[in-house]
Amino acid sequence: MTKSAAPRVRGANSLQLRFMLLVFASATVLALVAATFAYQFGKARELASSRNSVEALATAVEKTLAIGAYAKDEVLLQEVAGGLVRNELVDVVEVVAADGRALAKVVRPGGAERHGATLLTRPLVSPFDAQESLGQLRIRLNDDKVQADADREAYTLAAAMVAQAAVLAGVLYLVAARLVSRPIVRLASALRRMTPGSGERLETPASHAGDEIGVLIAGANTLLDSNERALQTERRLRAEVEAMEAQYRQIFDSSSAGIFVLDENGRLINGNPTVSRVVGLSMDELRRLSEDDFVSRVFNRPEQVRQMIDEAVARGETVSADLELVQQGDERRWVHCLISVQRADGQTVEGVIYDITERKSDENAVRHRAEHDALTQLKNRAAGQATLERFVADARARDAVLTVACIDLDGFKQINDRHGHAAGDEVLVACADRMRAAVRRSSDLVARLGGDEFLIALRDVGPGDAVLIQVMRALIDGLALPIRLSSGAEVRVGVSIGVACLPMHGVEPQRLVRAADEALYHVKRNGKLAFALALPA
Numbered sequence: 001m002t003k004s005a006a007p008r009v010r011g012a013n014s015l016q017l018r019f020m021l022l023v024f025a026s027a028t029v030l031a032l033v034a035a036t037f038a039y040q041f042g043k044a045r046e047l048a049s050s051r052n053s054v055e056a057l058a059t060a061v062e063k064t065l066a067i068g069a070y071a072k073d074e075v076l077l078q079e080v081a082g083g084l085v086r087n088e089l090v091d092v093v094e095v096v097a098a099d100g101r102a103l104a105k106v107v108r109p110g111g112a113e114r115h116g117a118t119l120l121t122r123p124l125v126s127p128f129d130a131q132e133s134l135g136q137l138r139i140r141l142n143d144d145k146v147q148a149d150a151d152r153e154a155y156t157l158a159a160a161m162v163a164q165a166a167v168l169a170g171v172l173y174l175v176a177a178r179l180v181s182r183p184i185v186r187l188a189s190a191l192r193r194m195t196p197g198s199g200e201r202l203e204t205p206a207s208h209a210g211d212e213i214g215v216l217i218a219g220a221n222t223l224l225d226s227n228e229r230a231l232q233t234e235r236r237l238r239a240e241v242e243a244m245e246a247q248y249r250q251i252f253d254s255s256s257a258g259i260f261v262l263d264e265n266g267r268l269i270n271g272n273p274t275v276s277r278v279v280g281l282s283m284d285e286l287r288r289l290s291e292d293d294f295v296s297r298v299f300n301r302p303e304q305v306r307q308m309i310d311e312a313v314a315r316g317e318t319v320s321a322d323l324e325l326v327q328q329g330d331e332r333r334w335v336h337c338l339i340s341v342q343r344a345d346g347q348t349v350e351g352v353i354y355d356i357t358e359r360k361s362d363e364n365a366v367r368h369r370a371e372h373d374a375l376t377q378l379k380n381r382a383a384g385q386a387t388l389e390r391f392v393a394d395a396r397a398r399d400a401v402l403t404v405a406c407i408d409l410d411g412f413k414q415i416n417d418r419h420g421h422a423a424g425d426e427v428l429v430a431c432a433d434r435m436r437a438a439v440r441r442s443s444d445l446v447a448r449l450g451g452d453e454f455l456i457a458l459r460d461v462g463p464g465d466a467v468l469i470q471v472m473r474a475l476i477d478g479l480a481l482p483i484r485l486s487s488g489a490e491v492r493v494g495v496s497i498g499v500a501c502l503p504m505h506g507v508e509p510q511r512l513v514r515a516a517d518e519a520l521y522h523v524k525r526n527g528k529l530a531f532a533l534a535l536p537a
Contacts, residue, residue, distance in 0.1 A: 384447025
C-alpha cells in the first residue's frame with residue numbers, strides 16, 4: 001500500500017492562525033468594551049475630582065469671605081476672589097450681598113463669562129449668628145479646562161486597559177501555541193510521514209505524558225493499531241477474494257453451459273463465451289447487446305422468455321423451458337433455458353442455456369415419422385384425424401366454417417397391377433405433391449388415409465366460397481395431368497372428390513368425413529373426375 005501525500009495546512013486553514021485571529025479578535029472586542037467603560041469611569045471621576053477641588057477651595061475661603069461681607073470690606077473680598085481665580089479650574093468669582101448687590105467680582109485672566117458654564121454657589125452667613133445670611137459666593141468653573149483634564153484622564157485609563165488586553169492576548173496566544181498548537185502540528189507531521197501498516201507509532205513527549213496531548217497521542221496509536229489489523233485483514237480477504245474470483249471466472253468461462261446476466265431492462269450485463277457459441281454471436285457482438293434488448297435479439301419468441309421471467313418473479317424460484325433461438329442461416333437452433341430472478345439491488349435476471357439442437361432435431365424427426373406417411377410425407381391417418389379434430393374445435397369456438405374433402409384416385413389399381421408397386425409409389429408421391437400445391441400450405445390440411453385415399457381440410461372455407469371451387473378445380477386438373485415414371489412410361493389417374501362443410505353437414509369430425517365419403521361414392525357412380533357436395537344433414 002503506497003503512502004498518500006497528506007495536504008499541508010496553509011493560510012486560513014491553519015488552526016493556529018485561526019486561534020490567533022480568534023484570540024486577538026476577542027481581545028480587541030474586550031479591550032474596546034473595557035476601554036469604553038474605563039473612559040466613562042475616568043471622565044466621571046476626573047469631573048468629580050475637579051468639582052471637589054473647587055468646592056474645597058470655596059470651603060477654605062468661606063469664613064474669610066463671610067467676615068469681609070459682614071464688615072463690607074470690599075478690598076478683602078476682592079483679594080480673596082482674586083486668589084480663587086488663580087486656579088485654572090475657575091473662570092469667574094463673584095460675591096453677592098443678600099440684597100443682590102455685587103460686593104466683589106473677579107474674572108480670571110484669559111477667562112470669560114460663558115453662558116451655561118457650571119456654577120457653584122455657597123451661602124455666606126454671619127460669623128456671629130449662623131441664622132443671618134450675608135450673601136452668596138458664586139464660582140463659575142472653567143468647563144473647557146475641566147473637560148480637557150477629564151478627557152486626558154479617561155484616555156489614559158482606556159489606553160491602559162487596551163494595552164493590558166493586548167498583552168493578555170499575546171501571552172495567551174504564546175502559551176496556547178506552545179502547549180497545544182505546536183504539539184498538534186508535530187503530531188500531524190509525524191502521522192503524515194508514517195506508512196500505513198508499517199508498525200510505526202507516535203512517541204509521547206515526557207512533558208505531555210499526563211495531559212490531553214498525551215491522551216491524543218495514545219488514542220492515535222490505538223487507532224494505528226486498529227488500522228494495521230484492519231489492513232492485514234483486508235489484504236488477506238482481498239487475496240482470498242481474488243483467488244475465488246479467478247476460480248469462479250475460470251469456471252464461468254470454461255462452463256459447457258451458457259451463462260448470462262441481464263438487467264431489469266433486458267440488457268446484457270455479463271455472458272460467458274459459451275453463450276456466444278450457442279447463440280451464434282461473436283463476443284464483440286455479444287458485448288454490444290449491453291445496449292440492446294438481449295431477449296429480442298437472441299430468442300425467436302421473446303414473449304415466452306418474458307413470461308418465464310414474470311413466472312420466476314411470482315413463484316420466487318427457477319423456471320425452465322425449451323426455447324428456439326433466432327434463426328441464423330437454414331438451421332433451426334434450440335436451447336434448454338433456466339431463468340431465475342434476483343431482486344436485491346434492482347432486478348437482475350440470471351439465465352443458463354444448454355444447446356439441445358441435436359436432441360430437438362431427433363425429437364422432431366421422431367415426431368415427423370410418427371405423424372407423417374413415410375412415402376408421401378403427408379400427415380398419416382392418425383395425425384390427420386387429430387389435426388381435423390383441432391380444426392373443427394377451433395372453427396366451432398370461432399363460429400367459423402370448415403370444408404372437408406375425401407379424395408380417391410381412379411385407375412390407380414390398374415397402374416399398380418400393370419407397372420408394379422414401385423410405379424404405384426411414384427404415382428402416389430406425384431399426386432401428394434400436386435395436392436399440396438393445390439391448397440394453402442400455411443393453413444390447410446392434406447393427409448393420406450391409406451392406399452389411394454386422401455383427406456383435405458380447408459379452414460375458413462364454406463360451400464359458397466369461390467376458394468372451394470378454385471381448390472377443387474386445381475385438384476381435379478392437377479391430378480388429371482400425365483405422370484412420367486422413372487421407367488419412362490407415362491400414366492394418368494382420375495380423381496373423385498366428396499365435399500362436406502361445417503356446420504351444414506355436421507359439427508363432428510366423424511360426421512363430416514362420413515358425409516364427404518358418401519359424396520365421394522356418388523361421384524364414382526356418376527362418371528368420376530369430378531367433385532360433389534354432400535347433402536345437408
